[in-house]
Amino acid sequence: MKKADMKYPFKEARLVESKSARWYVIFYVWNENLNYGNGGLERKRIYDVNAYPTPELRRSQGEILVDNINKMLKSGYCIKRNLPEDQFKSKIDMNRFTLKEAIELHKENNKNTLSKQTIKWYGTLQSALYPWLDANGIGDIRLIDFNLEMANAFFNYLKNEKKVIRNGEETIGVGNKTYNNYHTYFNAVYNAYVNQELIKKKRNVIRKLKKKRTQSGKHAPFSHAQLQQMYDRLKAAEEHNLLLFIQFVYYTLTRPGSETRFLQVKHIHESTIFIPAENAKGDRGEHISIPPGLEKLIQDNKLREYPADYYVFTNSGEPGPEPAGINYFYRQHKKHLAELGFTDKPYTLYSYKHTGNIMLYLAGADPIAIQKHNRHTSLDQTLKYLRDLGMIRNEDVIMKFPSFATEKSENEKSEHQVPAPSLS
Secondary structure (H helix, E strand, C coil), X not given: CCHHHXXXXXXXXXXXXXXXXXXXXXEEEEECXXXXXXXXXXXXXXXHHHHCCCHHHHHHHHHXXXXXXXHHHHCCCCECCCCHHHHCCCCCCCCCCEHHHHHHHHHHHCCCCCCHHHHHHHHHHHHHHHHHHXXXXXXXXXXXXCCHHHHHHHHHHHHHCCEEEECCEEEECCCHHHHHHHHHHHHHHHHHHHHCCCCCHHHCCHHHCCCCCCCHHHCCCCCHHHHHHHHHXXXXXXXXXXXXXXXXXXXHCCCCCCCHHHCEHHHECCCEEEECCCCCCCCCCEEEECCHHXXXXXXXXXXXXXXXXXXXXXXXCCCECCCCCCCHHHHHHHHHHHHHCXXXXXXXXXXXXXXXXXXXXXXXXXXXXXXXXXXXXXXXXXXXXXXXXXXXXXXXXXXXXXXXXXXXCHHHHHHCCCCCCXXX
């Protein structure tokens, strides 16, 4: 074959026999990726012939391999250029990609950046959605085929049919806040594929569904008198572990179930407490300052002296290797609420977080300081939170509102009257 007839340059394959080393077939093939994309010959060696036990077999099989390679080279075989857009192009076949696969891949792709709580919520979404899909005969439905009618039906199921355990009792239908959490994480899955331009924005059927209104008064704050009553009662009952727990919630403004409960000794530093990303709601770890009242509790209980990996709150009443159970403090607290008669409002462990915010605000803390201690992402979030708690309304200032005008007495009026002009 003439060189002018060759599509790509090459050097023919040949078998190399060796007495002291492995045999191999060597050849040179054109590689479009070499020399900054200009192409060049690349040497290749194939050692497959060594799989045969005798020189005769290696030689005969090597000749066959050489012949096949040379036929490929002469027919125009080369190593094609790996274009950047091909290298990073998604391997997902959207014509086959199921909704279940979409959720699982999204979780896998983000497992190292999402908090434990967020990963848990994706698991909660899966545990509700997958059985519902299967029960409705659409277990293998493609992501692009899941439509608005199906989304509506699933969220109606959550609200009107799904069995849930609330405060230890079975009931029907998730609460509005839980409903909104399902919406948030389901919507995030769709947005991930929209952002990758694998589906169009209009394919995200979840964004077309409205979230439910939630009431800010779900966890009623305590008054100062009620805090004192609870303190006195727990002291008398020697409920040291529960008292310390609610004091930590109060001072740190952390979420009792997902943050306070998972605090470890290593998180307590000299002047701050670190809330790790895996427990935090906002998927990022942050330090918060230790108020004097909390520092005294830390020192009195010698919390920094325990092993670093120990959890501060356990079922045993002192730091240990396993955190307290999810309902451990809830059950104890509920009993004391009832005995104190605090049943007229929705008082919960979360109420101490709200109460701490109110007390901090009334003590004169500015909203920016409260924002940082709550680890809110914006000041607007903090201001809304405080307004929902009934704050951001300074009664003392309002009582000093200047009058529109001052009503003067008759004497004051006569003293300031202009004399009538003289007629003389």
